[in-house]
Amino acid sequence: MNDTPLPRIGFMGIGIMGGSMAGHLQAAGHRLTIANRSRGPRVDALLAAGATWADTPAALAGESDIVITVLGFPQDVEQVWLGTDGLLAGAKPGTLLIDMTTSSPRLASRLAEAAAAKRCAALDAPVSGGDIGARNAALSIMVGGDADAFGRAQPVFARMGKAIRHMGGAGAGQHTKMANQIAIASAVMGVAEALSYARRAGLDGEAVLAALAPGAAGSMQLTALGPKMLAGDFAPGFMVKHFLKDLGIAVAEAEAMGLALPGLAQSRALFDRIAAELGGDVGTQAIIAAYR
Template identity: 85%
Template sequence: MSNDTLPRIGFMGLGIMGGAMAGHLRAAGHPMTIANRSRGAGVQALLQAGATWAETPAALAAASDIVITIVGFPQDVEQVWLGADGLLAGAKPGTLLIDMTTSSPRLAVALAEKAASRGCAALDAPVSGGDVGARNAALSIMVGGAADAFARAQPVFEKMGKTIRHMGGPGAGQHTKMANQIAIASAVMGVAEAVSYARRAGLDGESVLAALAPGAAGSTQLNVMGPKMLVGDFAPGFMVKHFLKDLGIAMAEAEAMGLDLPGMAQSRRLFERVQAELGGEVGTQAIIAAYR
């Protein structure tokens, strides 16, 4: 059932994470309009739950008080927001537009400026937590933009995540997500190296992970990705092609700041090797394949 006292949500990008995130908002009673490149199972479930379909991003924005996008790449964000039938072409003054894609900090700043010129507000709010965090409404949400826009969005964020932080002005959310991805890059590489070493030493992998988890080596990457590496489960919670996109953005930002990050650079090379061998739609735990 819709609750007409809640803001009308427009949601575009109903993939592994977006479908679950939109589902939480619809279940909470938000009137919802959706758009997506395809009409897969996630789209059908939302339509059956009472969401309305929009043919274009402009139509989505015109029907919504708050619009959320979580698409693949920065060029997708730019097209969805700024295209001839894009969000800003249809958004009414006062609309709040939120991009939850992991994207370019510089693009986030540009989108905020263009939204303001149309009388709208914009936030960059990338997330961490993968498919599990999305399904459990337990995402970490890192937000850049004006404080009043953040306050308006916070009740919506709270229906999708558990850790919600306003990091600063436009682009600050994306910069924070870059820091997150940089940390993961070396962490998942370290887990793959530990698992590879344990195997070569003839140890039982499960016993090694159980021994390491409570100590200083314990981490989400060890606890979640380690067991998947042991059994060769490369089903994606977060796809390699998207992680490589993120590392490319982070590398460009680091270079612009004159910062050398050799751990991230090495992780990126390994993920490129994995993508060449296995394709880009395996999960990031597939980095273990680079150590065969």
Template identity: 90%
Template sequence: MSNDTLPRIGFMGIGIMGAPMAGHLRAAGHPLTIANRSRGPRVQALLDAGAQWAETPAALAAASDVVITILGFPQDVEQVWLGADGLLAGARPGTLLVDMTTSSPRLAAQLAQAAATKGCAALDAPVSGGEPGARNAALSIMVGGEAAAFARAEPVFARMGKSIRHMGGPGAGQHTKMANQIAIASAVMGVAEALSYARRAGLDGESVVAALAPGAAGSTQLTVLGPKMLAGDFAPGFMVKHFLKDLGIAVAEAEAMGLALPGLAQSRKLFERIAGELGGDVGTQAIIAAYR
């Protein structure tokens, strides 16, 4: 179904996260146009549900009131937004453009400035919650940009997430996501070390997770990734190659601030080792393999 009173949404990046996020918007009645590098099953499912297809980012923007991107790497975002056939080449004045990729705070500020010169508004709005959060419309959304643009976007964000916070001006959403990834990096490393210790001590891993979860050591990393670590299930909810991208941005930002973060540095080394041994497409729980 569709509702002409709702803003037309353009969505680019129909991946593990983007497909369910776009699906929630379509299910809510938003006229939806999508673009993606390929037309696989996730894209086809949205087209079957009534979404329209755009051949280029420029065409996507031209057909939309609000455009959302969730892509892989900062260079992808830069090309899709600023390329010759990019979003800003096709966007009409007044269009709201939202990047939900985890990307560089400095790039977010650059995109906001470029959008303003076209008479458009831009927000950086990275998310946390992984595939389950995207599937259940329960994402945490951290937003940077002007307050008026945030007010326009908030009803759209509410279709995809449960925790929606305006963190400040352009780049503030990305800085908040870096803090999130820094916290996760040490947390998932700690879970891997705890379960490796428990295994070496002869304990039953599942019982250890059950014992620790209600106490001070309890965390999403423990309860969601801990059982996968124990089972040797490295299927990705969030790929190591994408996490390494995030950690690289965090390291660069911390260095620019003159801030030493040794936990971040150590976890990055372990994830680089895992990527070298198992490949970058495994899930972040694969860090436990570094302790075998």
């Protein structure tokens, strides 16, 4: 019997995905401390189940063996990790800090260096799977950073995801997530175009989805977002404003490599149009509105 206590977890970013992810860790028996920019039902549910509230990122880190952040934008990550009251200001030597935000590979490398200077370890571990994957603890987790730190984090990752991969050194997780987002960008655009074509041809959309899903066109974007596109249901599983942030990072990284990605560029232009017309809080399936 293993009597070693579970590591204390600090979690910041109790949003659509973070709330479920933190909940899985709490249910597994980890002592959970949480922080968020605002209070709401997700935060209240975790507190009611026994989580502790921290007023600042520094206080959160000081109470934790492992800290996880799931935030919105790279500038949020930089502020929360490196600010005056940030995580690294409060972290004790030996603390493992994990950023699961989709963010900049170059920022991930900076955070790893800053953590090492404080005798801590850092991992970049963005995820794929959306709100459904988070709820079902079935996320794909792409990890960059030190191999020993990855080994330490793996039991924690296993509470939140199914496919967990160590991709290389600091920043490798974020580069892998950029590849993921580039693939999604063209895939979701393709689903919208296919359903727009089917509608114009007078076909039944549901029947088209049923016909395509088992074949070579089948994909998560088709099965998860196709029905929402047909129903005009633009409620977010993943918000357009956050996807545009990801695509902006991907474009910048590709340009720095001298790599032209026309599918990525076209998808980004369409999502820019959707954000201007419908706002950034709609789900990515709203791209179909660009074809109407």
